[in-house]
Structure formats: C-alpha cells, structure tokens
Amino acid sequence: MVRMAARVLVVEDDPAAAEMLSIALRQAGFETAVVSEGPKAMPAMRELKPDLVLLDLMLPGMSGIDVCKAIRAESGIPIVMLTAKSDTIDVVLGLESGADDYMIKPPKTQELVARLRARLRRIDAAPPEKLSIGDLTIDVPGHQVSRDGEQISLTPLEFDLLLALARKPRQVFTREVLLEQVWGYRHAADTRLVNVHVQRLRSKIERDPEHPEVVLTVRGVGYKAGIP
Amino acid sequence: MFSEQLAVTSLAGRATDALRPASEAVSELAAVAGATWRRSLKIRVVSSTVVLSSTVVLVLGMVLQAQLAQRLIENKTQAALLQADNSRILVESELGTVDPTSASLAGRLTTAVDRLTNPDPSGSAPTTAGAGTYEPVLVDGGGLSGEAGTGQKIGPLEDVPAVLRSAAERGALAHKIITVKRGPTMVTMLAVGMPVASAGRTMQLYLLFPLTAEQRTLTLVQSTLVVGGLVLLVLVAGIASLVTRQVVVPIRQAAEVAERFADGHLEERMPVVGEDDIARLGTSFNEMAASIQRQIRQLEEFGELQRGFTSDVSHELRTPLTTVRMAADLLYESRDQLHPVLHRPTELLVRELDRFEALLADLLEISRVDAGVAELHLETVDVRGTMARAVAAVRAVADRAGTPLEIDQPDDEVLAEIDPPRVERIVRNLLTNALDHGEGHPVRMTLAVDADAVAVLVRDHGVGLQPGQQELVFTRFWRGDPSRDRRTGGTGLGLSISLEDARLHGGWLQAWGAPGQGSAFRLTLPRSPNIKLTSSPLPLGPDDAAWNTQDVLVPDEAVSEEAAPNGAVPDGVVPESDEPDPVVRAGPGHQ
Numbered sequence: 001m002v003r004m005a006a007r008v009l010v011v012e013d014d015p016a017a018a019e020m021l022s023i024a025l026r027q028a029g030f031e032t033a034v035v036s037e038g039p040k041a042m043p044a045m046r047e048l049k050p051d052l053v054l055l056d057l058m059l060p061g062m063s064g065i066d067v068c069k070a071i072r073a074e075s076g077i078p079i080v081m082l083t084a085k086s087d088t089i090d091v092v093l094g095l096e097s098g099a100d101d102y103m104i105k106p107p108k109t110q111e112l113v114a115r116l117r118a119r120l121r122r123i124d125a126a127p128p129e130k131l132s133i134g135d136l137t138i139d140v141p142g143h144q145v146s147r148d149g150e151q152i153s154l155t156p157l158e159f160d161l162l163l164a165l166a167r168k169p170r171q172v173f174t175r176e177v178l179l180e181q182v183w184g185y186r187h188a189a190d191t192r193l194v195n196v197h198v199q200r201l202r203s204k205i206e207r208d209p210e211h212p213e214v215v216l217t218v219r220g221v222g223y224k225a226g227i228p
Numbered sequence: 229m230f231s232e233q234l235a236v237t238s239l240a241g242r243a244t245d246a247l248r249p250a251s252e253a254v255s256e257l258a259a260v261a262g263a264t265w266r267r268s269l270k271i272r273v274v275s276s277t278v279v280l281s282s283t284v285v286l287v288l289g290m291v292l293q294a295q296l297a298q299r300l301i302e303n304k305t306q307a308a309l310l311q312a313d314n315s316r317i318l319v320e321s322e323l324g325t326v327d328p329t330s331a332s333l334a335g336r337l338t339t340a341v342d343r344l345t346n347p348d349p350s351g352s353a354p355t356t357a358g359a360g361t362y363e364p365v366l367v368d369g370g371g372l373s374g375e376a377g378t379g380q381k382i383g384p385l386e387d388v389p390a391v392l393r394s395a396a397e398r399g400a401l402a403h404k405i406i407t408v409k410r411g412p413t414m415v416t417m418l419a420v421g422m423p424v425a426s427a428g429r430t431m432q433l434y435l436l437f438p439l440t441a442e443q444r445t446l447t448l449v450q451s452t453l454v455v456g457g458l459v460l461l462v463l464v465a466g467i468a469s470l471v472t473r474q475v476v477v478p479i480r481q482a483a484e485v486a487e488r489f490a491d492g493h494l495e496e497r498m499p500v501v502g503e504d505d506i507a508r509l510g511t512s513f514n515e516m517a518a519s520i521q522r523q524i525r526q527l528e529e530f531g532e533l534q535r536g537f538t539s540d541v542s543h544e545l546r547t548p549l550t551t552v553r554m555a556a557d558l559l560y561e562s563r564d565q566l567h568p569v570l571h572r573p574t575e576l577l578v579r580e581l582d583r584f585e586a587l588l589a590d591l592l593e594i595s596r597v598d599a600g601v602a603e604l605h606l607e608t609v610d611v612r613g614t615m616a617r618a619v620a621a622v623r624a625v626a627d628r629a630g631t632p633l634e635i636d637q638p639d640d641e642v643l644a645e646i647d648p649p650r651v652e653r654i655v656r657n658l659l660t661n662a663l664d665h666g667e668g669h670p671v672r673m674t675l676a677v678d679a680d681a682v683a684v685l686v687r688d689h690g691v692g693l694q695p696g697q698q699e700l701v702f703t704r705f706w707r708g709d710p711s712r713d714r715r716t717g718g719t720g721l722g723l724s725i726s727l728e729d730a731r732l733h734g735g736w737l738q739a740w741g742a743p744g745q746g747s748a749f750r751l752t753l754p755r756s757p758n759i760k761l762t763s764s765p766l767p768l769g770p771d772d773a774a775w776n777t778q779d780v781l782v783p784d785e786a787v788s789e790e791a792a793p794n795g796a797v798p799d800g801v802v803p804e805s806d807e808p809d810p811v812v813r814a815g816p817g818h819q
Contacts, residue, residue, distance in 0.1 A: 020551040024558060084546040086592070088605060105546035106553035106585065109561075174613070191648065192605070220608045220643045 006120045007031045009050035011041045011067060012082070013059050021054065028113040038062025042070050050077070052119055057083035057094055065097045072098030076155035078119035082107065088192065095196040100157040101183055102193070118184025119157070133166035134214030134226035136205060145205070157182070158201045165215060165225040174222040198223060269479070270472045277468035278461060285457040296449055300442045304418055305403060308362075308437045312401070312420040315344050315364065319433050323426035337366050341382045360441060363417075365434035366424070367393075384408075388419055388434045396421035396432040405439070416443060478506040482513060494521040531600055545588060549581075556581055583719070590721035594704070597728040604647045604732050606757060611642040611651070611682050615675055618655035622663060631668050633659075637675035644682045644755040650729040651753065654737070655684055657722035658749045662688035665747065676765040680755060681735075683766040687748045693741025701739050702727045726751075736761060740768045 008030045012018040015036070022032040035044045038059040045053065053071060057064035068079055081094045081102035094102055101115055129140040136147050143159055145152045154162065160182050165173060173181075175191035183193065202209045214226045264271060322340035344364045365383030387408040395402035403420040416439045424431040482498055489496045497517060498510035560578045563571050596602050619635065626633045655673075662671040666688035674685040693701065700706045705720040723737075730737040733753045741747030752764040 014547045014551070016551045017547050020554045024554045027558060027561075082550075086589070087596070088603065106550040106581075109554050109557035176613075176617070191607075220610055220641065 005029055005031045006052060006116075007033065007048065007050040008116065009041070009044060009048060009053045010034045011038070011053060011059065011064070012036065012056040014056075017056075024109045025054075025113070025116070028109075028116075030116070038064065038067045041067045042074075045071060045075075045077075052078045052080065052116060054080050054082060054116070055099070057081055057085060057090065065093060068094065068097040068099050072155075076153070078156060080115060080119060091190070092192060092196055095193065096200070098155075100155065100197075114184055118182075121184070131163070131166040133162065133169065134205075136162075136214055138163060138166055147205075152205055154201070154204060157197065158204065161197055161201055162205070162215070165223060169225040169227075172218045172221050172224045178222065194223075270469065270476050273472040274465055274468045278465045281464045282457075282461055285460055289453040289457055293446070293450060293453060297446055300445060301405070301418075301439075304437065304439065304442055307360075308403065308418050308420050308435065309401070311362065311437075312403075312422055312433070312435050315435060316422055316424055316433055318343055319366065319424050319431075320426060323424065323431065337368065337382050341366050360437060362438075363436040365436065367432045367434070383434070384436070385434070387417075387436060388421065392419055392421040392434065393432065396423055396434065397430075399423045399430075406436075408436075410438075415440065475506070478509070482509060486513070489517055489520075494524060534595060534598070541592075549585070549588070553581055553585070587719045587721075590719045590725060593725050594721055594728070597725070597732075602728070602732060604650070604757070606645045606647055608643055608645050609648050611644050611646065611675065611677075611684075612637050614646070614648050614652045615655055615673065615684065618652045618659060619673070621652075621656050622659045625660065625663055626671070629663055629666075629668060631663055631666055632670040634670055634672040635675075636672065638677060642675065642677045642682055644677075644753060645757060646733060646753060647729075650732065651751075654726040654729050654751055655686070657726045658684070658686040658751065661723060661749070662686050662690075662747075666690040669746070674766060677755075678763075678765040680759045681752050681761055681763070681765055682755060683753075683764045684751045685748055685766045685768070686750075687746065689746035692743050692745045692747050693739070694743055698739055698741050701741075702737070733757070734759075734761065736764070738768055 010021050013036050018034045025032045033048050035041050038061045055064050079099045081099040084105045086104045131138040138145050164181050175194040178194050179185040202212050205214050206212045216224050216226050319340045341364050365385050367381045392404050401422045406419050407414050407416050418437040421434045424433045485496050485498050497514045500507050500510040556577045559574050563574045667690040669689035672687045676683050702723050704724045727737045735753035738750045750768040754761050
C-alpha cells in the first residue's frame, strides 16, 4: 500500500495498557495517538482526524458508551471497543451505542490487528458498480446508498454489511459467514455482533424495521438480500 | 313426611334406572360434584349446616306433633267420658221404668236414643260436655236373671269393636280409638262403651265420637310444621352461606394475594380490616411477606454485590492482563531475535497466558451463574452448525493427539431454539474432555433428534470412570487422575459450566462411565424452551458394537428410558438410575 499508515486513536485510561497497545499497533504498522480520559476523546478526534478509534469501555470522566455515542453523532469512523466486561448486556449496549466491533480484554495481538485492518479495509479499485437490494440502490465506488434518489447515510460497516448481502442476492448468509466477510473474523465468534448491526442497519434502511424487506431473516440460518 | 321421602327415593330410583345407559354421564356429573364439594368450603359448610338443621327440625317437628296428638286425644277422651256419663244418666232415667218383657222395648229404646241426639228443649239435660257430636248405640244385653237378650239395638253396633263390647258387657266403662267406614271415607272415631242399668235388664250404651275436628287440627299443625321447617331450612342455608362468605371471601382473597406473591409480585399485601381472626391472618401473612421480601432483597443485593465484584475483578484483572498478553505476544513474535535460551520460556509464557485467560473466563462465567445473572439468548438454529463449530474448535487438539473424531448426525437440518454460544461451549467442553481422557482411541459424537428434544452423545473409549468418580465429574476443579498427561490444559471448570448451561436451557447433562470402558456424556436439550423434557432421543451407555461383546449389560433404548424416569426430574438435575452396576450416571443429583 502506498497510502500513509492508518492512524488509530487509542482511548485507554490504564497507562501501561495504553503504552503496550501503542507499541503493538506501531509494530503492526499503524500510527497511534493515546487519550486517557473520556472527555478528551472528542477534541482529540477532531484535531487528529484518526482513521479508527480503539475505545476502552470503562473510562474515568465519561464512559466509553457515551464517548462512542458522541463520536457516532459526528462521524461514521470505525470504532472498535475494547472491553473488560463480557456480559451480554455490556457488549450489546456497547454495540448499540455505535461501535462496529468489540474485543474482550485481553485481546490477542494478531487478532486485534486483524480486526482493525478489517475495519480499515477499503474497497480498493472497485469497478464502477451499481447494485440494488430491495428498493435501494448502492453506488459502490461512491459509498452511497439511496432510495428513490434520496440518500441514506450509513457507517462504513453498515455499508459493507449491506454490500455483502447485495453482491450475492440469492445467497443466504449465515452469521458466521458475515462475521468472516464483513468483520474479518477468522474463527467463528460472537454472533450477537451480527444481530445488533443488522438491527441498526434495518433501522436506517427499512421502511418498517418490524417487517424488513431489504435485509431478510432466514429462520435458523441467517440473512439474505430482499428481491430488488 | 316419610311417605314424601319414600316417594322421592323411588322417583330417584326410577330416574337412575332410566339413566343407566348414560351412566358415564352420571359418573362424570358425580365427579364434577365431588370436585366442587372438595374445592368449595362454602358448599361444604352450607350443605353440612342444612343437613344437620333438617335433622334437628325433623326430630323437633315429630316430637311436637306427637305431643300435640296425644294432648288432643286426651282432651277428647276426657270430654267423651264426661259426655258418656251424662248420656248414661239420661238413658237410665228414660229406661228405668221399662218393663223388661214389654214388647214395646224397641220403641222405648228409640225414644231414649232420640233423647240423646235431640236433647230436651228445656235444656236441663247436659247433652254436651265439649265432646262434640256423637253417634249413640244402644244394645239390649238381656235380662239380669240370665235370660237371653232380645238383641234389640239402635245405631251402628257393627262399628263397635268386640273388645269394647265385651268390656261393656262385663260392666266396665271402656274407650277405644277405631276407624270405621262412613260413606266413601274412613273416619277415625273414639268409641266409649258402658253398661246401662235399667229395670231388670242389662243394656250397653256406646257413644262414637268422630275425631274429624282433631284430625283437621293435627293436619293443620303438620302442614304448618312442614312449611315452617322448610322456611327455616332455607333461612338457615342462607345464613350459613352468608356467614361462610364472610370467612371464605377473605380466605380466597388471601389465596389470590399469596399466589401473586409466589409469582414474584413481592409488593402484594393482604388488606387488613378490623381486629378479627381474618385480620390476624392478614397481619401474619403481611409480616411473612415482608420478611420474605426483605430476605429476597438481601439475596438480590448479595447477588448484585457479587456481580459487581465479578465485574470489578474482571476489569481490574483484565486490563493488566492486556498489557502482559500483548507484551508476551510481541516477545513471541520476535523470538528469533532473542537468545535461544529464551525461546522456550517465551512459548511457555504465551501458552500459560492462554490458560490464565481461560481460567479467568471460566471463573467469571461460574460466578455469573452463581449470582443468577446468566441469561439465555435463544435463537432458532440448525444444531448441526453449532456442532460443526465446536468440532472445528477442537479439531487441532484432536489432530495433535492423533485421536480420530467420528461424527454421526442426521442428514436433515436439526432446528432447535437454543443459545448457540452456550451449546457450542458445552459440546466443545465435552469433546475436549473426551480427547483429554480418550487415550487416543476414537471419540464419537452422535447427534439425534425427536419431536421434543435434541441430544448429543460424546463417547470415548479411554480409562473411563472409577466407581464413585461419576459423582465427581461435574464438581468444580475436580480432576480424574492428576498424574495423567493433559493435552488441553482444561481449567477444571468446563463440565461444571456445561452443566449450568444445560440447566439454563432446561436440559440435562448426564455422564456414564465404567473402568476401562471409557465414558459417555449425553446432552439433552428441549427443542424449544416451553417443552419439558421427559426422555432423550439417545440412550446413555456403552451402545456401540465393540463393547456389546464385552461382559457388560447393555441397556437398550427402552431400558434406558424406563430406568431413567426423566420426566420427574426438575431443572435438568441428573436423574438417579437403578440400572445394573456397570452403568452409572453422574451429576449434581449425587452431590
């Protein structure tokens, strides 16, 4: 890649952990900046314009969830949550506040790097392509989704998820396959991630999220694209 | 009253006869009535009251009636005797001068009787003494000297009973109650007989007093008593019903409140009005409820504290662990640059960190279960997919150990409503356990399904379990044989957590093992959370052909199901078994 190294903003209150994360990420070829308090995360983000935020869930001053919501309110930047809490409620709360992915502490370095790369992955040199799913139109290189000419704003992750479904309209995707294709998981992992993001996606693109027409559930299997 | 009852009984008898073909309906009705009787305190109290009161009313009525009848007869008899005496004097005065041989005897007799029935207009003769009308009978009994009587008679002598006649002929005053025919009806009468002294002849005078008036009085009294009794019974039933209601209504309310309380509405309290027994019941109940609520709150607080503690420990341990983990990973990745002496320590560091993490995760999971905060997240999935993921997770370990892993599963999809990560964890734990203790012999995993349940059986042919050990396999941190080589470095919590996971699903996790014959673990899960498990689609035990040749009792499906009355076992507790010796089951039921 000719591109500049991706910049990761690490929001972590424990100095040792923050330093070690920085070392490991730099070793893996990222640029890093560290913020140790929740309230400082937003200003740092505006100033440094990172490509990704690695966010600890438990922070002094302002909880990771609130930081996450604040960031989401301003940008679709990929957010990966780092959490010590593995309870479903904590994980789901984190995902619902807008995080794209989460890792339970302590993460394996390889795994963490793989996940960050997956979030930073761009559809490079995509052919000029227009896809449709349900009654939506996807402009792939332009990263835009629209219904009847009206644009719908999605985060990169939501876009990737929709795109994965739209590219193979007849295929039923299991949650595991989606985790692999969209999130870059190499091993089957927590499928709650998929559920939460499908819900979030539906809330943005469906006319009636209770009766989805774009992203359909296949009972007992997974999801598939609605007929264009 | 008796005749009435008899009539009712015979009527009921006839009705029963008619209904005999529909005896089922009758017995059904009886069952319903029986159930109502058992369930309703009110009906029981009211019916008992009515039955007892009717007995009392009946006895009282009968005594009253008997008393009245006796008194009426007594009065009548007294009056009749007085009247008879007067009549005798009258007749004697009339007949005193009769010539015994006179042929005009009949005429004189008639005159005398006429005097009795049509009293002297002067009124000097006391014809009545309150005894009412009567029919006189005058008989010529014959001469005093013993000559035969003329047999002359006036009045209905045939109505006079023989006993009375013989008494009168002997010269005694007697009376008797008789029933005679008068026209179409039978009339009860009081007959009084006495001798009449006349000139040289013995005559007998009989007076027949009809008891019609007395009977009428008695009938009136009877009907009054019956009506009064019935009204009284209805009133008593009403009163009993009212009184019972006063007691039953608060009791029913209390029952409802208790039910709601039991359903978890700990705020429910009984309304307390006044200071009576019901109020005391309410007060005691409320005190009990408050005490239970307090204790539950306390337990909840403890749980909350424990959960908080778990969470804190989690965070506090995991953050430094992050640093250590990443440092170790970095060291491991760049181990080529390290001194060769440090290669192995670096490997060990990373590997033991994995174990440390696994142990921490298991500890957190078990404390979460203990705090009762573990929740199911049910999804309808193809269980084969879950199995496949579990197998994939242990495939590397199996390959390293050189243990063949055989999988036997249906070709069609096996849909069930489960918490996939938990079920995957259970199966992974079972497989890991089997690989750990399988001594390199093949490990077989069987998946089977029926209408209600899915079952996974993991069978190894390793050392098996010693007698008594089967009770321990689900114990936390228990290790079968500490001296044996461990391939996966399990945490010692795997099976305990698996058992809790199975319980959360309302399923069972059961173990079988025999020394030298390996062991089997069977997971049975209901296909949806509202199904109550009664049996498993798979038998638990040495079912494979290789072991059938051994001197081992092989329980077939039927035996296995019969020996395990699984339906009666709540909350996934492993049922006790009385299968023959080599077949043992283990689980928390033994702990």
